[in-house]
Amino acid sequence: MKTYTLTLTAALALGGAAAIAEEVRVYNWSDYIDEELLTKFEEETGIDLIYDVFDSNEVLETKMLAGGSGYDVVVPSGTFLQRQIVAGAFQKLDPAQLPNLANMWDVVEKRTEQYDPENAYSINYMWGTTGIGVNVGKVTELLGEDAPIDSLDLVFKPENMEKLAQCGVHFLDAPAEMIPMALKFLGEDPDSQDPDVIARAEEVFVPVRPYIQKFHSSEYINALANGDICVAVGWSGDILQARDRAAEADNGVEIAYHAAKEGAQMWFDQMAIPVDAPNPKAAHVFLNFIMDAQNMAAASNYVYYANGNKASQEFLVEDVIGDTAIYPDQETLDNLFTTRPYPAKVQRTVTRLWTKIKSGT
């Protein structure tokens, strides 16, 4: 009898859940999708989509490690994904529910395998580089026609930064990207995990620190587009979105993006399903929807990031597929580097160094 009651309760509970419309909760980076796709998803599948955004891997990771985030799909970057897989935060994808996996691009899959072996837990959403965005007019006005806008010299040489401070410079508040960049500038291995080598990044930041207006990972898109700042170290697509917004506003601001010629970091944002996702089935439906060639192309055409979807390339506009800032040519590609996640002890050194760089303490 007792078993019977329990089953009945369970059945009622399940029935109740089904009666309420099915929903999927997605946690993605800010400014990272064409919002029409979200409506399209709801219309096509009848699943309610709840879409939240974040602007730092750290915030996402803390939610993942605390468990019970309530999200069905999250989008960590490669290094963070790798660590969270080890922590047991994700469930393996079920290829049977993902027919659109055939659309994925082997070139990108090969690179993401270093974070997620066999790509068992994640699919690539977008990838890009970390580089320098400039307001061309203002920077050439201050530094002359031959301003090194494609070089780390622009942001790490105090004599340049002193002048640029007048029109405003933002850096990403992301030590895992800024420190490798500084190490590259010094000619060190950007992927170094040796605390003594990492500590050398300080000598790069200290002389330019007084000229940096703000460390922030999302404000620079609007600030660049409005002409409030003239240089931002940021993510490729974000800066290209700023370029696009400025062009739309027709406010005389011309933005350009360059992956530094000394070498730039390449990163991958991967969609994965948390181990405790309330609705993994709907999560698979969402992933499959995203991997549809036309949908993925719509997203890339909107946010100016390259994606890991081979089939989508024929639907990309020339502005995206033809732009070497988004789909780099072979020469640039050879110059890009990737990094591994920091072990816990090294992570502490990195965070401490970053606090010291930002606050002077």
Added chain:
Amino acid sequence: MMRRFLLISVPYFWLLILFLVPFVIVLKISLSDTALSIPPYTPTFDWSDMGAFFRALDFENFLFLTEDDLYWKAYLSSLKIAVISTFFTLLIGYPIAYGMARAPEEWRPTLMMLVILPFWTSFLIRVYAWMGILSSEGFLNQFLLWTGIISEPLTILNTNTAVYIGIVYTYLPFMILPIYSALDRMDGSLIEAAEDLGCSRLLAFWLVTVPLSRNGIIAGSFLVFIPALGEFVIPSLLGGSGTLMIGKVLWEEFFSNRDWPVASAVAVVLLLILVIPIVLFQRNQQKQAEAEQ
């Protein structure tokens, strides 16, 4: 007897649920070690092997806090910001409360309403509004430029000044209300008596009004000081990267380092720092209660 026992146990039960249990959970995490797992620390609670559970706990995270000067600098800087903000809140709040208490009886409910009214808008939105006011193209700079007081926009946003403005603004009602309630209860004839006995108005205020509103001042100051010390939202939105506050350090430990044990140790120390003013506050309340009886 039973009734009496129940009555007494209510506040203790309240303390147990809302203070002691959360504190013990945080204390336990502060004695653990980080791990790459869900949740990101070990050991997790295990009824079956309590011996091993307790052996795994140690104080190394607290030792760690003493090794790096970041932490005590952040505590000191937070204390400084909290003390200065409390002072300015008092400076602005007292005259407002005084004005309210001296206002005609029929106005007082309206004035009280006006003090409480800002709470109807989300705290976060109000702090965001200050970003619009204080930024270099913001209202304040536009206004000052227009009046000709300054010729270059002032940099206020992303500095400590903005943090002070934010804290004073946010916590002002917490200062005004207790002072108002103290002043409201005051017998006006005491002032008349002081003046009859030869006090000037100013002296009467200092010798009679201020001491009688002492409890309101103390209560208001604690209500401002305690939350200001651990404040996170205001410094992160209005402060610059040079603003060092313990709330932000805690955030970094928790999010950037994924080090829940050290973050918990920081929180436990913060609580110990706060316990001193809380105990003082409690004693003051008790004295007041006794005096009234």
